[in-house]
Amino acid sequence: MSVINVGLGERSYPIHILHNADYGALLRQALPKTTDLMVVTNDTVGPFYLEQVTASLEKSGFKVSSHVLKDGESYKTVESWWGILSALLERNFARDGALAALGGGVVGDMTGFAAAVYQRGVPYVQLPTTLLAMVDSSVGGKTAINHPQGKNMIGAFYQPQAVVAALKVLGTLPPRELSAGLAEAIKTAFIYDEPFIRFMQDHSGAVFTQDEAVLTHIVERCCAIKAQVVEADEREGGLRAILNFGHTFGHALEAYLGFGTWLHGEAVGLGMCLAAALSLSRNLIDEDYYQCIVKLVAACNLPVKVPDGMQGSDFIRLMRHDKKVRSGVIRYVLPTAPGKVGLFADVSDEEVIAVVERYIRGEYPPS
Ligand SMILES: NC(=O)c1ccc[n+]([C@@H]2O[C@H](COP(=O)([O-])OP(=O)(O)OC[C@H]3O[C@@H](n4cnc5c(N)ncnc54)[C@H](O)[C@@H]3O)[C@@H](O)[C@H]2O)c1
Numbered sequence: 001m002s003v004i005n006v007g008l009g010e011r012s013y014p015i016h017i018l019h020n021a022d023y024g025a026l027l028r029q030a031l032p033k034t035t036d037l038m039v040v041t042n043d044t045v046g047p048f049y050l051e052q053v054t055a056s057l058e059k060s061g062f063k064v065s066s067h068v069l070k071d072g073e074s075y076k077t078v079e080s081w082w083g084i085l086s087a088l089l090e091r092n093f094a095r096d097g098a099l100a101a102l103g104g105g106v107v108g109d110m111t112g113f114a115a116a117v118y119q120r121g122v123p124y125v126q127l128p129t130t131l132l133a134m135v136d137s138s139v140g141g142k143t144a145i146n147h148p149q150g151k152n153m154i155g156a157f158y159q160p161q162a163v164v165a166a167l168k169v170l171g172t173l174p175p176r177e178l179s180a181g182l183a184e185a186i187k188t189a190f191i192y193d194e195p196f197i198r199f200m201q202d203h204s205g206a207v208f209t210q211d212e213a214v215l216t217h218i219v220e221r222c223c224a225i226k227a228q229v230v231e232a233d234e235r236e237g238g239l240r241a242i243l244n245f246g247h248t249f250g251h252a253l254e255a256y257l258g259f260g261t262w263l264h265g266e267a268v269g270l271g272m273c274l275a276a277a278l279s280l281s282r283n284l285i286d287e288d289y290y291q292c293i294v295k296l297v298a299a300c301n302l303p304v305k306v307p308d309g310m311q312g313s314d315f316i317r318l319m320r321h322d323k324k325v326r327s328g329v330i331r332y333v334l335p336t337a338p339g340k341v342g343l344f345a346d347v348s349d350e351e352v353i354a355v356v357e358r359y360i361r362g363e364y365p366p367s
Contacts, residue, residue: 001016003016004227006139006140006231007231008230013159013161014030016162016164017165017216017219017220018164018165020166021166023127024056024057024058027060027062027100027125030125034096034097035097036062036094037064037100038067038087039054039065039066039067039102039127040099040100041067042070042103045103045104045135046066048169048172069083069103069106070082072260073259074259075119076144077143078147081113089222093119094119095122096207099122099125100126100127103127104132105128108137109137109155110143111124111143112142113235116143124161125161126138126160127164127166128172130177130181131170131173131185131219132180132184132264132265133186134219135223136181136184136226136243139163139223140229140230140234141160141230142157143158146172153194163223167212178264178293179266179269179302182302183266183269184268185200185298186200186300187243188221190293190335190341191225192340195290195339196221197339200296201292201299204299241331241343242341244333245341247359248271248332249319250264250268250271252318252322253310256318257307257308257320270302270304272297273359276289276290276293277355277356277359278334278352281358282311282334285337288336292338294365312354315352316352330347331344332352
């Protein structure tokens with residue numbers, strides 16, 4: 001078991017990483033005065049884990065209720081979020097109650113946003129059950145719901161009181177979801193940590209056999225790095241933007257295909273390849289490192305080919321909708337060396353279109 005601290009002054013909190021969690025004991029430490037605790041989960045995760053989590057929490061003296069959402073990104077809506085708030089009101093939750101998000105990033109983001117606004121803010125904890133949520137979304141306090149006009153458009157920065165990542169629950173996660181989580185893990189390596197790139201090259205396959213040592217190292221490394229980045233830039237004024245490596249192209253892919261067709265991590269995987277191609281064409285990186293990125297994405301069983309019919313101009317059109325576009329300028333996170341990226345605001349639409357078209361035609365070095 002390890003504990004990583006996210007150091008944000010009075011908003012600091014621990015991330016517990018372990019195989020099998022005693023949720024009750026850990027949450028009692030995080031929420032010493034709480035009695036009422038509502039666990040928010042969904043109708044896929046709930047049947048696996050809600051009963052056992054509830055029993056553990058009750059043993060530690062919590063009065064537990066639950067709220068079960070419909071599963072899927074398409075339910076990350078104002079209606080689902082309103083449903084959480086209504087459930088809290090129906091149960092007469094006061095400001096001394098707390099929420100626990102038991103699920104992947106969708107449940108975590110929505111529960112966090114409900115906690116941020118219920119009676120102007122109640123405490124919450126993250127109990128992530130996907131690899132993506134363990135390595136990324138449960139840490140850092142970004143909470144949100146989708147709007148028909150864009151993903152994660154409505155939300156708040158609101159830090160949890162604790163994160164408990166119990167690796168054992170990944171045993172029921174489908175392989176495609178493991179790959180999507182690996183996308184965010186290799187992203188973390190590419191942006192921050194050259195030795196971690198080598199670790200992922202050697203060990204990413206072991207994730208699919210639930211190798212405990214490998215999973216532990218991946219979650220620990222990612223949480224430690226994310227904690228450092230968030231500590232330096234909690235509200236994404238600067239450095240935190242590097243976490244968006246692969247995401248600008250990725251969001252365009254998700255929007256083009258219709259949200260949910262590709263998993264977020266799958267789109268980020270190809271997005272990192274396209275960003276790497278842009279770097280290569282600017283001579284920011286060499287061919288070896290370009291190939292390292294594309295090969296590692298492919299080794300995680302993530303797509304490296306642009307969907308049929310999609311063109312360079314489609315990326316530009318859709319990227320212009322991204323909430324991170326500031327005053328009309330698309331800022332690209334581009335690799336500059338193994339374990340390093342930079343933020344570039346000087347990339348023209350024509351340059352991007354040309355790179356994407358060349359990538360589609362297979363004119364970059366074979367991977
Ligand atoms: N807040 C952030 O910083 C941040 C960062 C990255 C992504 N996100 C958000 O996270 C979301 C994606 O998260 P995700 O990839 O975890 O998706 P998800 O929450 O949709 O979970 C993926 C699927 O796995 C199922 N599942 C979850 N845990 C399971 C388990 N242990 N066993 C079996 N099935 C399980 C879920 O029900 C779902 O069907 C997106 O909405 C994205 O915007 C947020």
